Amino acid sequence: MSEHTAHETMTLKLIVWRQKGPDEPGRFETYLARDITEHHSFLEMLDVVNEDLIREGIEPIVFDHDCREGICGTCSQVINGLAHGGQTRTTVCQLHMRKFKDGDTIYIEPWRAKAFPILKDLMVDRSALDRIIQAGGYASVNTGAAPDGNAILISKEDADYAMDAAECIGCGACVAACPNGAAMLFTGAKVSQFASLPQGREEGRIRVTGMLQAMQECGFGNCTNHYECQAACPKGIDVKFIARLNREYLKTLFM
Amino acid sequence: MSVLKSAVGRKVIMAVTGFFMVFFVLMHLLGNSTIFIGPEWINSYAEHLHDLPVVVWPFRGFMFVMLCLHVFFGITLTLENWGANPGKYAVSKKLKTTFAGKTMIWTGLLLLAFILFHLLHFTLKVVPEVPQVLDELGRFDVYTMMVAGLLNRVVAGIYIAAMIVLFLHTSHGIQSIFQTIGLNNERTLPKYNLAAKFLSAVFLIGFSAIPVLIVTWIIS
Incomplete structure (x- = not known):
């Protein structure tokens, strides 16, 4: 039996990072979240708070969200020191208020990394991840007739491995959780996904060098094998993909 | 690049x-x-080692280059990483990393200081002073040098403390080697972690045993 019934509501103290713009200094503001039930998702709880703020004439808290189904990778908040709130394999939108109790104090902060400048409040600019993808996170397809789907055979093992890597939704939690602000799990997942498939191997060399260069130019840090990224990843992307990225890079030096 | x-x-x-x-x-x-076997063995080992200058000096040069590269890139990468993560969280929790992992730069710098101290102590024999005598076979008496050098409790304490620092540094570092050169996956990672801790413990116990046994007069 849950601690709260549908009729019971919670009141929580939120300590939220507020920042007017990219170049403005930010600060924490304290708000009360009232009338929250265990059925609210974390983002719905913020919706309720924002309604209250609007009524009080205060600018609502800006935060990123889109699908609210845990698949788009848009929501991005560090809750009580943990990216996406720390529930295993869960994005903020799928975190529910039943995980909190009446009277809790919750710190809500944006992703913090040099490569992710804060745009406003909890919203950061994650286009650096797009720039890494643009530098090689694709397999070129020549125009013409559609290729026969069965012309290139792929083993179940390779397909599964590629799918595990492709689970990355590009939310940036790995960067937010990394003590070095590194994007190695993201880049490693993308490189591994292509490296394990015949279609991706053709451009393997330019992909890994291009994506690593873009990663550095965007201002991400270097991996020191803390493995915080995997622990924070809402899709459970394994650090073996970072080892794969390292391996693919080393291949470019010797092959 | x-x-x-x-x-x-x-x-x-x-x-x-x-x-x-x-x-x-x-x-x-x-x-x-x-x-641990006796003065005869360590003095003989040291003499044989130093009888091979064509091996010893290139090896020393090689290790010096390894150390310099490790220290230089260790410091520059750390500074870069600090720069990549400028805005600290008000509340920060970690799920996976270890104390050893988080303190690599500090344990590394302490080890660098220890290496300099150790070279001054037993290789250059400058500070702190150690007896430099010959054994009965006319060889340099490494055994006496070590026993006398480590009988000082402060010096022995420095050596033991340094070995604890080494334990921390290698317990993160050894498993990191395999991840970084790409020889790792979800099956091998726990094994590397275990092997790194085991080897680090061997270093800690093996090296610390010498000053501990000397201070307690078991080796004299």
């Missing part, structure tokens, strides 16, 4: 130089272990 500028390239340099230094530490431990 050259290896010396690449994010992964520089980490690989850290891993490879670290690997050679771990290998050196292991060899050093095996050599030192001759002290």
Whole structure:
């Protein structure tokens, strides 16, 4: 039996990072979240708070969200020191208020990394991840007739491995959780996904060098094998993909 | 982008130089272990080693280069990483990393200081002063030097403390080597972690045993 019934509501103290713009200094503001039930998702709880703020004439808290189904990778908040709130394999939108109790104090902060400048409040600019993808996170397809789907055979093992890597939704939690602000799990997942498939191997060399260069130019840090990224990843992307990225890079030096 | 500028390239340099230094530490431990057998053994070992200057000097040069590269890239990568993560969280929790992992730069710098102290102490024999005598076969008496040198409790304490620092550094570093050079997956990672802790514990116990046994007069 849950601690709260549908009729019971919670009141929580939120300590939220507020920042007017990219170049403005930010600060924490304290708000009360009232009338929250265990059925609210974390983002719905913020919706309720924002309604209250609007009524009080205060600018609502800006935060990123889109699908609210845990698949788009848009929501991005560090809750009580943990990216996406720390529930295993869960994005903020799928975190529910039943995980909190009446009277809790919750710190809500944006992703913090040099490569992710804060745009406003909890919203950061994650286009650096797009720039890494643009530098090689694709397999070129020549125009013409559609290729026969069965012309290139792929083993179940390779397909599964590629799918595990492709689970990355590009939310940036790995960067937010990394003590070095590194994007190695993201880049490693993308490189591994292509490296394990015949279609991706053709451009393997330019992909890994291009994506690593873009990663550095965007201002991400270097991996020191803390493995915080995997622990924070809402899709459970394994650090073996970072080892794969390292391996693919080393291949470019010797092959 | 050259290896010396690449994010992964520089980490690989850290891993490879670290690997050679771990290998050196292991060899050093095996050599030192001759002290447990007796003065005859360690003095003979030291003499044979120094009878081979064509091996010793290039090896020393190689280890010096490994150390310099490891220290240089360790410091520059750390400074870069600090720069990449400028805005600290008001509340920060970690799920996976270890104390050893988080303190690599500090344990590394402490080890650098210890290496300099150790070279001054037993290689250059400058500070603190150690007896330099010959044994009955006319060889340099390493045994007496070590026993006298480590009888001082402060000096012995420095050596033991340094070995605890080494334990921390290698317990994160050894498993890191395999991840960085790409020889890792979800099955091997726990094994590397275990092997790293085991080897680090061997270093800690093996090296610390010498000052501990000397201070307690078990080796005299």
